[in-house]
Amino acid sequence: QEAEIGLIGLGVMGSNLALNIAENGYRIAVWNRTGSKTQEFAAGAGELADRIVPCDTLEELVASIRRPRPIIIMVQAGAPVDEQIAALRPLLSAADIMIDAGNANFRDTMRRFRELDGSGLTFIGMGVSGGEEGARHGPSIMVGGAQSSWLRVRDVLTAISAKYKDDPCVAWLGPDGAGHFVKTIHNGIEYADMQMIAEIYGILRDGVGLGTTEMARLFETWNEGKLDSYLIEITAKVLAATDPATGKPVVDVILDRAGQKGTGRWSVIEAQMMGVPATAIEAAVAARSLSALKTEREAAEAIYEDRPVRFGKDRARDVVDDLEAALFAGKIAAYAQGFAVMEAASREFAWGLPMATIARIWRAGCIIRSQFLDTIAEAFEDGPVTNLLTAPRFVDLMKEAVPALRRTVARCAEAGIPAPALSSALAYFDTYRQARGTANLVQAQRDFFGAHGFERIDAEGHHHGPWGGD
Ligand code: NDP
Numbered sequence: 417q418e419a420e421i422g423l424i425g426l427g428v429m430g431s432n433l434a435l436n437i438a439e440n441g442y443r444i445a446v447w448n449r450t451g452s453k454t455q456e457f458a459a460g461a462g463e464l465a466d467r468i469v470p471c472d473t474l475e476e477l478v479a480s481i482r483r484p485r486p487i488i489i490m491v492q493a494g495a496p497v498d499e500q501i502a503a504l505r506p507l508l509s510a511a512d513i514m515i516d517a518g519n520a521n522f523r524d525t526m527r528r529f530r531e532l533d534g535s536g537l538t539f540i541g542m543g544v545s546g547g548e549e550g551a552r553h554g555p556s557i558m559v560g561g562a563q564s565s566w567l568r569v570r571d572v573l574t575a576i577s578a579k580y581k582d583d584p585c586v587a588w589l590g591p592d593g594a595g596h597f598v599k600t601i602h603n604g605i606e607y608a609d610m611q612m613i614a615e616i617y618g619i620l621r622d623g624v625g626l627g628t629t630e631m632a633r634l635f636e637t638w639n640e641g642k643l644d645s646y647l648i649e650i651t652a653k654v655l656a657a658t659d660p661a662t663g664k665p666v667v668d669v670i671l672d673r674a675g676q677k678g679t680g681r682w683s684v685i686e687a688q689m690m691g692v693p694a695t696a697i698e699a700a701v702a703a704r705s706l707s708a709l710k711t712e713r714e715a716a717e718a719i720y721e722d723r724p725v726r727f728g729k730d731r732a733r734d735v736v737d738d739l740e741a742a743l744f745a746g747k748i749a750a751y752a753q754g755f756a757v758m759e760a761a762s763r764e765f766a767w768g769l770p771m772a773t774i775a776r777i778w779r780a781g782c783i784i785r786s787q788f789l790d791t792i793a794e795a796f797e798d799g800p801v802t803n804l805l806t807a808p809r810f811v812d813l814m815k816e817a818v819p820a821l822r823r824t825v826a827r828c829a830e831a832g833i834p835a836p837a838l839s840s841a842l843a844y845f846d847t848y849r850q851a852r853g854t855a856n857l858v859q860a861q862r863d864f865f866g867a868h869g870f871e872r873i874d875a876e877g878h879h880h881g882p883w884g885g886d
Contacts, residue, residue, distance in 0.1 A: 419445040419469050419480045421572055422487040424500055425518075426457045429544065430490035432551035433517070433576070438467040440575040445469040445480035449491075474503055484511035486569045488542075493518040501528065510536035513565045517542045521682055522593035522600060525560065529592040538565040541592065543599020545782035546578065554578035556781035557586035558602070558774075560595030560767075578781025585777040590767035597686070597761055598774055601754050604683025604697040606783050607676075608750035609647055611700035611837040616739050617651070617667075619824070622724040623833050624732045628665040632656035638740050643747075645786030674704040683757065690760040695840040696750035703836050725831045735827060741820035742838065748814055749841035751792060752804035772796035805848055818845060 419442075423434050426448040434457070437444045444467065448454045451472055458470035471477040478485065485508065489500045497516050504514055514537065516525065525541035532539050543558035544551065557577050559566055566588040577586035589595055620626040620634070635652035639645070657666040680701045687694035706713070717723075727735050755771060762769035775793035779785055795807040804810050825842050828835040847853065859870040860881055869878045 417443060418482040419443040420482060420486075421569070422446070422477050422481045422485060424448070424474075424477070424487060424489045424504075425491035426453050427490065427492075428548050429517070429551045430488075431457050432548055433488065433490060433544070433555075434468065435461065435464055436552055436554070436576045437572060438464040440572070441467070442572050442575070443467045443469065445471055445477050447471045447474060447477040474507060478504070478507045483509070484513060484538075484568055486513045486515055486540075486565075486572075488515045488517050490517045493520050494524070497524070498528075501532075505535070505537065508537055511538065513538045513540055513561075513568060515540040515542050515569070516596075517544050519543075519599065519603075519677065519679055520596045521678070522560075522596040525593040525596045529561075538562055540565055540569070541594075541596040543595045543602065545599060545602055545778075547783065550578065550781050554585070554781050556602075556777050556785070558595040558598045558777065559586065559588045560590055560593055560597070561588075562591065563588060577777075578785075580776070580780035580785075583776060583779070585779065585781045587770070587773045587777050589774065590762070590769055593765065594767040594769060597765075597767075598758060598769065600679050600682050600686070601758050601761075602778065602782060602784060603679035604687075604694065604701075604757070605751060605754040606647075607680035607683070607700040607704070608696040608754070608837055608841075609645075609747060609784055611703050612696070612743055612746045612750065612841070613647060613651055614703075615828075615835040615838050616743055617655075619735065619739065619828060619833055619835070623727050623827070623831050624735055625726055626736075628655045628667060634736070634739075638743075641740065642744055642788070643740060643786075645788065646783060647786075671710070672707055673710050674707045676701070676704045680704070683754075686761065687753075687757045690757070690764060692753075692757045692760045693844060694753040694757050695844045696746065696753055696837045699836040699840040703834075722832065724833045727827070727831065735824070738820035738824050741817040742824035745814060745817035745821035745845070746838045746841040747788070748804065748810055748817070749845050750837070751788075752810075753844065755792070755801075756803055771801070803848065805845065814845070818842075821845075 421437060421442060422445040423430055424447050426446060434444050434446050446454060446468060454470045458465060458468050461468050469480050471480060489497055491497060491500060497518060501514055520541060529539055540559060540561035544555045546555035554577055557573055573586045574584045577584045589598055620631050632652045632655035635648055635655060639648045639652060655667060659666045659669045662669055684694060684698045684701050758769055772793040775789045779789045791809060795801060795804060795809040801807045821842050825835060825839045862868040863870050863881050864883050869880055872879050
């Protein structure tokens with residue numbers, strides 16, 4: 417019996433995805449560079465083993481799959497993907513589909529599409545979110561490529577995807593790099609979401625002096641309200657966890673140096689290239705980079721001595737009362753930025769990205785999953801959206817939540833508590849909703865030193881200032 421699909425790369429993601437596919441009733445052929453892992457995987461697959469075809473060679477893998485053959489490549493992003501494509505190419509025939517399911521840079525995906533052009537082979541760039549658990553029990557899947565190849569894999573991907581109520585969290589989002597681009601922005605938003613939560617934690621720890629148990633309870637409460645989301649839920653669990661070795665809260669023994677694998681940075685780079693402000697995401701990426709400068713920060717703290725100031729007892733209650741709404745307002749601004757970046761890319765690359773669908777397939781399976789995404793989907797379905805900040809559904813929410821964000825950012829500034837993502841979200845909002853900004857002065861300066869000219873508010877054309885002979 418032929419396998420319905422193949423998979424290369426039995427690492428964390430690949431092995432879980434393969435089990436998910438098998439569990440959903442599909443026969444799957446698998447191959448891994450280190451052959452012993454293939455055998456171990458098949459041996460450990462329990463009752464799913466009869467749907468798994470372990471292959472010792474790529475030839476064997478290819479020969480085991482029903483045509484046209486879809487083959488998922490789930491290896492380290494970058495050169496390993498190119499190596500696997502090169503190894504598969506001579507073994508495949510027309511209409512076979514290579515599916516890169518790793519965290520590729522969408523520009524690499526675009527290049528791979530170009531390189532396969534005219535070969536008869538097809539390619540899919542597929543973003544998969546949800547980590548190990550998602551891969552095993554239902555990830556959110558963002559597909560980019562030719563629609564004909566999507567039709568060949570639609571059933572199996574729909575079966576293995578996460579479900580929000582009954583809606584499968586998978587969709588074809590557009591040609592070539594669309595899927596990987598959307599996954600990148602998903603991760604950029606995830607960075608901002610996580611950073612803003614970490615800033616709230618910082619306020620509670622350094623400004624309010626709350627213990628982790630009380631913090632955990634607070635996050636649990638918030639998870640019942642408008643912040644209801646996976647990241648808030650796991651933050652509550654993380655804060656409640658105790659380190660078995662020391663008996664201390666786990667967060668207290670973790671070094672404050674965050675890792676990053678690149679997708680957050682790519683979001684910011686692409687946003688900058690298109691001239692779309694994504695300040696909350698930028699702040700989140702920068703915060704991780706600053707976190708990496710541990711020894712420099714230690715030295716700077718010794719030089720400047722002063723520490724964040726604790727809020728007095730009475731004030732602390734007001735501070736805490738504002739945090740839920742502050743985080744909510746910051747979150748809306750960050751998502752507005754992420755969707756604005758996708759809008760711009762959709763125009764630039766002629767993808768026709770379906771924004772409401774993107775919001776819907778993020779409602780389950782992925783790291784930023786939340787109910788809030790339902791509201792975003794509805795906002796896009798209400799009518800054309802220039803920016804989520806001015807979408808009717810969000811205007812009232814922002815009006816209600818922004819004062820708390822403003823107070824929170826002001827208090828952080830006074831107390832010396834860093835809140836870069838929350839602050840930049842507020843600055844973005846304040847700048848975006850200011851009809852008359854201050855760029856008139858920048859234009860005057862540019863004209864003064866570089867004769868760049870400016871537009872006037874009261875006349876057409878290109879003008880210069882009366883700067884005289886300076
Ligand atoms: P792992 O490190 O667990 O596994 C890597 C896999 O890639 C192994 O099977 C390894 O084979 C294979 N591999 C590495 N280099 C080569 C090569 N040159 N040729 C052939 N095979 C190679 O990685 P993950 O499963 O975590 O990640 C896979 C992809 O999924 C990455 O792009 C990652 O960014 C992405 N991703 C990961 C998520 C996560 O939460 N972990 C979430 C979403 C996406 P071998 O056993 O021989 O070393």
